[in-house]
Amino acid sequence: MTLILQLAINGLVFGSLLGLVALGLALVFGVMRLVNFAHGEFITLGAYATYLLVTTTGVSPLWGIPIAALLGATIGLAVQMLVISRLAGRPELEALMATYALSIVGLGLFALAFGGDFRTYSAGPAGNVTLAGVVVGWRSITVLVACVIVGAATLALVSRARTGLGFRAVAQNREAAAACGVNVVASERLAFSVSVALAAICGALISFIGTTTPNVGHEWLLDGFVVVIVGGLGSISGALVAALAIGLLHSFASYFLDDSWAQIMTYVLLYVALLVRPHGLLGARSAT
Amino acid sequence: MISRTVTRLAAVALILAFAVIGSRPVTAADPIKIGAALSLTGRFSDSAKYVQEGYQLWLQEVNAHGGINGRPVQLITYDDESNPDTAAVLTERLISRDGVVAILGPYSSPITDAAATVAERAGVPMLGTIASDSSIWERRKLHWTVQAFPSSTYDHEGFLKVIASKGKAIKHLAIVYEESPFSIGAKNWAMEEAKKMGLSAEAFGYAPGSQDFSSIVERIISSKADAVSMGGYYQPSIALTRKMIERGYNPVAYHFIQAADGVTKTALAGDASGIFGRSAWESTFTDSASKTFTAAYKAKFNRLPSYHSAAAYAAGQVLEAAIKAKGPDKNGIRDFIATTTMPTVLGTYKLNSKLQQEGYRYTLTQWVSGESKVIRDPAQALWPKPAWK
Numbered sequence: 001m002t003l004i005l006q007l008a009i010n011g012l013v014f015g016s017l018l019g020l021v022a023l024g025l026a027l028v029f030g031v032m033r034l035v036n037f038a039h040g041e042f043i044t045l046g047a048y049a050t051y052l053l054v055t056t057t058g059v060s061p062l063w064g065i066p067i068a069a070l071l072g073a074t075i076g077l078a079v080q081m082l083v084i085s086r087l088a089g090r091p092e093l094e095a096l097m098a099t100y101a102l103s104i105v106g107l108g109l110f111a112l113a114f115g116g117d118f119r120t121y122s123a124g125p126a127g128n129v130t131l132a133g134v135v136v137g138w139r140s141i142t143v144l145v146a147c148v149i150v151g152a153a154t155l156a157l158v159s160r161a162r163t164g165l166g167f168r169a170v171a172q173n174r175e176a177a178a179a180c181g182v183n184v185v186a187s188e189r190l191a192f193s194v195s196v197a198l199a200a201i202c203g204a205l206i207s208f209i210g211t212t213t214p215n216v217g218h219e220w221l222l223d224g225f226v227v228v229i230v231g232g233l234g235s236i237s238g239a240l241v242a243a244l245a246i247g248l249l250h251s252f253a254s255y256f257l258d259d260s261w262a263q264i265m266t267y268v269l270l271y272v273a274l275l276v277r278p279h280g281l282l283g284a285r286s287a288t
Numbered sequence: 289m290i291s292r293t294v295t296r297l298a299a300v301a302l303i304l305a306f307a308v309i310g311s312r313p314v315t316a317a318d319p320i321k322i323g324a325a326l327s328l329t330g331r332f333s334d335s336a337k338y339v340q341e342g343y344q345l346w347l348q349e350v351n352a353h354g355g356i357n358g359r360p361v362q363l364i365t366y367d368d369e370s371n372p373d374t375a376a377v378l379t380e381r382l383i384s385r386d387g388v389v390a391i392l393g394p395y396s397s398p399i400t401d402a403a404a405t406v407a408e409r410a411g412v413p414m415l416g417t418i419a420s421d422s423s424i425w426e427r428r429k430l431h432w433t434v435q436a437f438p439s440s441t442y443d444h445e446g447f448l449k450v451i452a453s454k455g456k457a458i459k460h461l462a463i464v465y466e467e468s469p470f471s472i473g474a475k476n477w478a479m480e481e482a483k484k485m486g487l488s489a490e491a492f493g494y495a496p497g498s499q500d501f502s503s504i505v506e507r508i509i510s511s512k513a514d515a516v517s518m519g520g521y522y523q524p525s526i527a528l529t530r531k532m533i534e535r536g537y538n539p540v541a542y543h544f545i546q547a548a549d550g551v552t553k554t555a556l557a558g559d560a561s562g563i564f565g566r567s568a569w570e571s572t573f574t575d576s577a578s579k580t581f582t583a584a585y586k587a588k589f590n591r592l593p594s595y596h597s598a599a600a601y602a603a604g605q606v607l608e609a610a611i612k613a614k615g616p617d618k619n620g621i622r623d624f625i626a627t628t629t630m631p632t633v634l635g636t637y638k639l640n641s642k643l644q645q646e647g648y649r650y651t652l653t654q655w656v657s658g659e660s661k662v663i664r665d666p667a668q669a670l671w672p673k674p675a676w677k
């Protein structure tokens with residue numbers, strides 16, 4: 001029983017981080033119908049920002065979370081105004097290629113600025129806590145708590161606040177929303193900005209438990225897309241449920257089978273989801 | 289009419305001039321051309337610059353002593369941007385346009401693999417200077433490309449030796465490996481050796497790009513392993529170690545192959561203490577060849593050489609001996625570098641029949657009192673590993 005609980009906790013930590021990656025992707029797709037290939041680079045941005053903050057000022061990496069969020073929101077707003085907004089009304093493939101180009105540019109800039117060697121730091125909460133035989137490190141607890149808070153705040157923003165109402169209106173019908181007085185441009189700017197802030201927070205947390213390289217965001221992006229598809233394209237709550245499910249599946253499959261099998265099973269789940277529920281776990285009922 | 293005739297004559301004269309220049313006999317002043325495609329930009333650039341400096345030091349010393357057989361040596365270097373495809377194109381250029389007689393290897397195994405395809409097709413000898421991945425020579429039969437770096441097959445050798453010396457109580461060994469050819473090869477060798485030592489060994493594989501090692505740590509704990517050896521890349525090694533620390537799992541002895549690098553201390557701080565690693569070469573080596581090399585390197589570049597620099601210099605030493613013995617003849621150079629046994633700054637250069645390195649071996653290292661130290665005598669190692677802080 002202890003082992004099952006241990007694996008479940010491990011899976012929840014991994015799944016929560018995956019959920020944060022998917023949250024930003026789902027938000028942008030839900031509101032703007034945009035598949036953002038550059039999302040990985042915004043994760044990398046948060047990771048490097050936190051790394052620089054910790055290694056140059058010596059502060060706790062926890063400060064990296066709000067700093068990365070602020071930086072991400074600002075850069076996200078700038079990118080939306082300069083690049084993404086100009087893609088409105090263009091064919092989907094063009095928008096897709098534009099975000100892909102952004103991703104390549106970002107990757108190149110990070111490689112130029114930081115070189116290829118990975119960056120890391122040892123600062124941050126250390127040690128672990130044992131509850132009913134289950135051992136969880138303070139770093140993992142921090143990641144889990146941060147993901148829960150950020151995830152809940154995003155859900156609240158989308159489902160309850162007036163801003164969220166605008167998001168959902170734009171998601172359902174851009175033209176109709178505009179006709180009803182919703183500021184579509186502002187909603188799209190805010191959605192993209194929040195999405196990049198989420199990615200940057202995710203990067204801050206990844207730098208906290210892992211290492212940072214120019215392609216650290218890329219490594220999480222593919223799994224993020226899987227989560228978004230399984231959860232239901234554009235469904236925020238669906239993405240969160242799918243992320244936790246994939247986290248748990250990965251943890252148990254990796255233990256009882258093999259790490260490679262865990263990855264295979266993640267993609268088997270993707271196929272099953274596409275066959276059985278093409279609209280995703282919660283895609284039909286709770287499209288944002 | 290006159291101008292057309294003049295133009296035609298000029299063209300003929302130009303062609304003749306090129307023909308004369310092209311066919312003139314090689315003179316003593318003509319340099320022997322050697323090529324290298326190196327990752328001077330891109331993700332490998334930090335480490336590849338050490339390789340470039342190793343080549344430059346060797347080149348400077350060779351030419352300061354009058355070149356090879358009285359001819360100066362010219363090293364033509366291009367930037368492969370840390371990209372195997374670019375390296376392949378540049379290797380082609382070195383061979384077909386620049387006419388090099390031999391190639392000093394690029395940085396990293398994947399790039400060597402790509403460059404080797406071109407070198408094999410063109411029939412130009414190449415030294416795999418920073419190619420630890422022995423599977424390159426396992427997957428296909430190479431004739432012109434040799435491994436001039438310690439083989440990844442022996443990644444776990446030093447750790448097994450220290451277990452044999454200090455770890456009589458060790459019963460279960462866990463070997464963690466990446467599902468990549470180099471890591472699988474090293475794991476297979478280590479599993480066999482462990483069995484010969486009477487250890488119960490279990491292997492735990494992870495997929496390349498894996499982000500989460502918590503389940504592997506749980507599996508290692510369930511296997512009751514009291515020693516762990518990680519044979520994957522550096523980043524996963526740090527991730528695995530952090531998971532072990534978080535989980536509070538303290539093996540008696542722990543080794544990961546890249547641990548000697550200074551980033552280990554940055555990543556793990558005090559928890560690095562007692563962790564074993566392995567190194568191809570260290571600037572603290574006290575043999576006379578290493579000391580001379582380190583002093584010359586420091587004088588020229590004002591920094592200590594890394595093992596990359598030593599491997600580059602050693603590759604230059606082997607190539608120099610080959611050209612000295614056989615002249616700038618590609619077949620002769622190939623036969624020499626494939627069969628010779630000779631001392632270099634990296635140790636004794638010796639290949640097996642597959643052209644994999646057998647002479648160079650890794651040296652065991654261990655983090656003690658905040659420093660990565662070379663462990664020549666396993667009996668002197670810090671044992672058991674101090675508990676995580």
